[in-house]
Amino acid sequence: MAIYTKEEAKQIMEKALSFSKADACEINISGSESGNIRYARNTVSTSGHRSNQTLVVQSSFGKKSGTATIDEFDDESLKKVVSRAEELAKLSPENPEFMSPLGPQTYDDSITYNEATAKITPEYRAKVANSSIEPAAAKEVTAAGFFDDSSGFDAMLNSSGLFAYNKWTNVDFTVTMRSNDGTGSGWVTRNFNDINKFDAVEASKVAIDKAILSKEAKAIEPGKYTVILEPAASIGLLGNMARAFNARTADEGRSFMSKEGGGTKLGDKIVDERINIWSDPLHPEVPTSTWNNSGQPLKKTSWIENGAVKNLAYSRYWAKQKGVDPVPFPDGFVMQGGDASLEDLIKDTKKGILVTRLWYIRSVDPQTLLYTGLTRDGTFYIENGKIKYPVKNFRFNESPIIMLNNLETLGKQVRIDGNLVPYMKVRDFTFTSLSDAV
Numbered sequence: 001m002a003i004y005t006k007e008e009a010k011q012i013m014e015k016a017l018s019f020s021k022a023d024a025c026e027i028n029i030s031g032s033e034s035g036n037i038r039y040a041r042n043t044v045s046t047s048g049h050r051s052n053q054t055l056v057v058q059s060s061f062g063k064k065s066g067t068a069t070i071d072e073f074d075d076e077s078l079k080k081v082v083s084r085a086e087e088l089a090k091l092s093p094e095n096p097e098f099m100s101p102l103g104p105q106t107y108d109d110s111i112t113y114n115e116a117t118a119k120i121t122p123e124y125r126a127k128v129a130n131s132s133i134e135p136a137a138a139k140e141v142t143a144a145g146f147f148d149d150s151s152g153f154d155a156m157l158n159s160s161g162l163f164a165y166n167k168w169t170n171v172d173f174t175v176t177m178r179s180n181d182g183t184g185s186g187w188v189t190r191n192f193n194d195i196n197k198f199d200a201v202e203a204s205k206v207a208i209d210k211a212i213l214s215k216e217a218k219a220i221e222p223g224k225y226t227v228i229l230e231p232a233a234s235i236g237l238l239g240n241m242a243r244a245f246n247a248r249t250a251d252e253g254r255s256f257m258s259k260e261g262g263g264t265k266l267g268d269k270i271v272d273e274r275i276n277i278w279s280d281p282l283h284p285e286v287p288t289s290t291w292n293n294s295g296q297p298l299k300k301t302s303w304i305e306n307g308a309v310k311n312l313a314y315s316r317y318w319a320k321q322k323g324v325d326p327v328p329f330p331d332g333f334v335m336q337g338g339d340a341s342l343e344d345l346i347k348d349t350k351k352g353i354l355v356t357r358l359w360y361i362r363s364v365d366p367q368t369l370l371y372t373g374l375t376r377d378g379t380f381y382i383e384n385g386k387i388k389y390p391v392k393n394f395r396f397n398e399s400p401i402i403m404l405n406n407l408e409t410l411g412k413q414v415r416i417d418g419n420l421v422p423y424m425k426v427r428d429f430t431f432t433s434l435s436d437a438v
Contacts, residue, residue: 002031002053003153006165012055013157016078022059022086025159026101028293029055032152033118037125040144042133047125059085063098066091097317101158107297108290110166111282117169117195118151125149131200132175132207141186141211143204145175149195156295166289171195175204176377177211178438184217184390185438186210187357187377189232191418193287210356210378217390219434220381226352227429228345228382229403231414231421233355233375237400238421240361241369242277242333245303247312251322256369256401257312265309271404273307279330285413286420288331296328303333337422338410345411345425347385352425354380354387358396369399374435393438394431403429 004012013027031053038046058067059082066088070081128147136143151169156162170193177186186207192198244250250257250264257265280300281288290298294316302310311327319326346354356378364370375393382388403426411423 002033002051003151003167004029004031004155006155009153009155009165010157010163012073012078013155015075016055016057016082017157017159019079019082020059020086020159022061022089022159024060024101025082025085026058027055027157028155029053030152030154032150034148034150034152035120035122035125036146036148037122037129038146039129039133042137042143044126044129044133047122055081057081057085059089060098061086061089063094063096064089064092065095065098099316099320101160102162102295102316103160104162105164105291105295105297107164108282108299110168110290111284111287112166112168112193112289113151114169114194114196117149117171117193120149120171120195128173128200132177132204135201135204136177136208139208139212140180141177141208142180143175143177145173145204147200148172154289156291156293158295162295164291164295166291168289169193169195171198173198173200173203175207177204177207179211179215181215183438184211184213184215185377186212186214187232189416191415213380213387214378214390214438217379217392217438218381219392222394222431222433224428224430226349226408226425226427228342228349228352228354229424229426230342230354230356231416231423232357234358234400234403234424235416235419235421236358236361236373237371237398237403238333238335239417239419240363240371241400242303244369245309245312245329247314247322247327248318250312251318254366256367257309258367264312266312267308269306269308270401271304271307272407274336274407274410275304275307275404276302276336277304277333278302279333281331283334283420285415286332286334286418288418292328292331294328296326298328298330301327301330332418334420335413335422336410337413340409340411340423342411342423345409345423346382346387348409349382349425350384352382353391353429354378354382364397369401370397371399372397372432374437376437393435395433395435396430397432398430
């Protein structure tokens with residue numbers, strides 16, 4: 001087993017640290033056990049199990065640092081990896097942005113580990129695959145999916161007295177359903193820490209239904225449309241927006257958060273006042289580690305409050321330059337939603353387009369957060385509160401800032417890629433051309 005308890009991990013790292021002769025030394029150890037099953041053309045193609053463990057040593061002499069990695073933890077191996085890191089440090093140039101290791105910190109107890117997830121069996125994975133394959137075949141649809149479950153730990157110890165440990169579990173599932181005539185496609189993704197929240201039958205049915213419903217899509221003119229964005233459609237744009245909350249790039253005039261003539265948009269209203277976005281490592285639906293890879297504690301932090309920028313992320317180095325407290329980037333975010341279901345949003349739409357997901361998203365202009373990409377796996381025309389017919393996919397050109405200023409309705413929240421994002425109805429979403437891809 002590659003998963004160590006807090007005491008076992010600490011003992012290994014303390015042994016490695018005892019061999020250090022550097023001015024400063026930081027040691028990280030991690031391990032994981034994971035299983036998976038993959039299927040395509042309605043047949044299981046591969047399944048497997050992985051076990052990994054890694055120890056990383058970073059040694060520093062002054063502002064010169066070197067890093068070495070090993071996966072064997074006996075005394076001789078630990079001596080070897082520490083010695084190698086020190087050799088590399090002495091050969092390295094000075095890092096002008098070097099920061100000394102943090103001292104002891106206080107962390108909240110994380111809630112990222114679930115025992116049932118850690119005990120998933122090969123038989124369970126086979127049932128997940130069968131939950132897609134059998135109903136797909138019965139509906140003349142072809143399934144291609146991947147289910148992966150993992151459990152693991154991460155720990156950190158340094159020469160300044162810091163020690164951190166986190167144990168976690170995770171489940172990822174994605175499946176694409178294609179109608180056998182090749183004209184319809186449906187897709188769904190699910191991810192959880194707790195396997196008890198996952199329903200393979202429900203997820204597969206969503207993708208199958210979309211594959212059937214999207215057959216023989218019609219072409220309609222590109223332009224500005226009212227759209228209902230499922231969380232998988234908005235997460236790419238919202239994630240790119242979240243990365244713009246970087247104090248350094250804003251201060252240096254290199255991002256959307258920079259103001260003309262200098263300064264940042266901290267405190268400015270940038271989107272609809274109904275938009276509230278925050279991070280919380282102890283959120284029961286999207287928990288994360290309570291510390292980051294620098295050893296900084298992660299706490300509940302507001303990023304957008306009533307449409308205004310509440311915080312920007314400051315690295316330890318940039319915070320020191322600006323004379324402020326560091327504000328670490330989160331591992332995920334939560335966006336406030338409403339009470340409306342997807343069905344409610346459709347019923348309340350006179351004319352519009354339902355978008356299952358966006359993909360191949362690329363930056364057009366980082367200063368305005370303008371992006372381009374394509375719809376995929378189920379795009380539908382809505383009229384008088386009902387889905388009338390599937391439409392061919394579009395290329396879009398849109399900014400998440402414009403999107404969130406054109407907000408009409410916030411729907412219920414859904415977990416997507418470790419974040420919590422609501423369904424959204426948005427007006428004047430810009431589609432620029434058609435795509436022949438299914």
